[in-house]
Amino acid sequence: MGGSDGSVTNAEKRPNELLGSWFVRSGWSKGELARQVNRRARQLGANHVSTDTSRVRRWLDGENPREPIPRILSELFSERFGCVVAVEDLGLRAAHQAPSVSGVDLPWTGPQTVALIGEFSRSDLMLARRGFLGSSLALAAGPSLIEPMQRWLVPAPGSAPSRPAADADSGARRGNRLSKPELDLLESTTVMFRQWDAQCGGGLRRKAVVGQLHEVTDLLQEPQPEATTKRLFKVAAELAELAGWMSYDVGLQPTAQKYFVLALHAAKEAGDRSLGSYVLSSMSRQMIHLGRPEDALELIHLGQYGSRDCASPRTQAMLYAMEARAYANMGQPGKCKRAVRMAEDTFCDADDWDEPEPDWIRFFSEAELHGENSHSFRDLAYVAGRSPAYASMAQPLMQRAVDLFGKDAEHQRSYALNLIGMATVHLLQKEPEQSTVLAEKALGIARKVRSERVNTRIRKTVDTAVRDFGDVPAVNQLAEQLAVQLPETAEAAV
Secondary structure, eight states, rough: OOOTTTTETTTTTOHHHHHHHHHHHHTOOOOOOOHHHHHHHHHTTTTTTOOOOHHHHHHHHHOOOOTTTHHHHHHHHHHHHHOOOOOOOTTTOOOOOOHHHHSOOOOHHHHHHHHHHHHHHHHHHHHHTTOGGGOOOOOOOHHHHHHHHHHGGGGSOOOOOOOOHHHHHHHSSSSTOHHHHHHHHHHHHHHHHHHHHHHOOOTTTHHHHHHHHHHHHHHHTTTOOOHHHHHHHHHHHHHHHHHHHHHHHHHHHHHHHHHHHHHHHHHHHOOOOOHHHHHHHHHHHHHHTTOOOHHHHHHHHHHHHHTTTTHHHHHHOOHHHHHHHHHHTTOOOHHHHHHHHHHHHTTTTTGOSSSSOOGGGGTOOHHHHHHHHHHHHHHHHTHHHHHHHHHHHHEEEEEEHHHHHHTSSSOOOHHHHHHHHHHHHHHHHHOOOHHHHHHHHHHHHTTSSSHHHHHHHHHHHHHHHHHHHHOHHHHHHHHHHHHSSSSHHHHOOO
């Protein structure tokens, strides 16, 4: 007989020592864990989940909950400890999923890439609202992630010969062949989605992007000229990366990783290695967020090597900046500083690049460069035990990023994230009043954008301020304001 959260009872159950160990180390009470499970379930759309302290006690006593509870617990403990905590690590049984749904080690062939993107996007559209898709995936990390991704550099096995140009041209006018204006419209729609994401956050238009991606896979299943097929694969790669980015932004980490992997496959089919390196940089950013900087560094190096002879200076600078973030989180200041210098030096050549750049790299502006590099020094400060030296290195760069993003109406989420970053720098420098001013500004923006990432960072920053400077009136006022304006029970649109 199941409970209200779908738990499976077991008359012969034994205490779950693995789950108990993680739970004790987390410092959470049973009520706090239950509250967080319920909040995450609402974000996933799994409104049937209703957990309380007695249910948590049953899990600790050996009761095995049904999905989506195991995956929610995996994500919560992963975020708490800054590393991937798998369902099996918690002593729970994972729901069986076909490799095409749950894994990242997928076939590197065009037809199967189309089929997998179509299958996954369709499942997302049908099931995400009920909380089953994102909660039934497993995050890959370590060799199980890196080794499959290395295959993006392996030449595809003998492709079919190109059809004659005359046949392609005549075929383009038959049936469902796409015209150039239709392809142009698809590409411009992708640009529009990217602008919406930058301005409004990932929660507002994620399903629209997934729907557009699914439509593109339908087009890829129709006979098209080779040049058209490559352009469609490029659109599919950009949409899949954006769907992954939006999923990451609203906290659906396994779903985000799956889209990133599919985007890399599509970029390979498009023959666009610069785009592939961009996808790998997004995967790297997610791994840093999940406390896996070694994996992040491996992914960035794969991107750098694969695009070494084709990436523009702006793209190379972005990759160096992400390399610096990985080194910072690994506690390697020398290599971090070198990567920061390389990012700055390479970015100086961006304006002299005489070829048109793709829209996906347009986000990497001077503001973004300073923001990334300042976050690297900020991260170094944390790794080095709140080092005031690294905090002082972060401050001028972060201030420049905040000033530039403050004039940029399009990238409001980036503005909020850098305001929060600057607030953390002030906390490191023991300046809580200045920190609260910046966090309050970020809070105002957070109410306008749909970004769980922004919300989470504000909450963590305010929690740190309260812990370290709880006797400062401005800090307590901000905490009260946060509880009213950004309650943790708010649901994220996915």
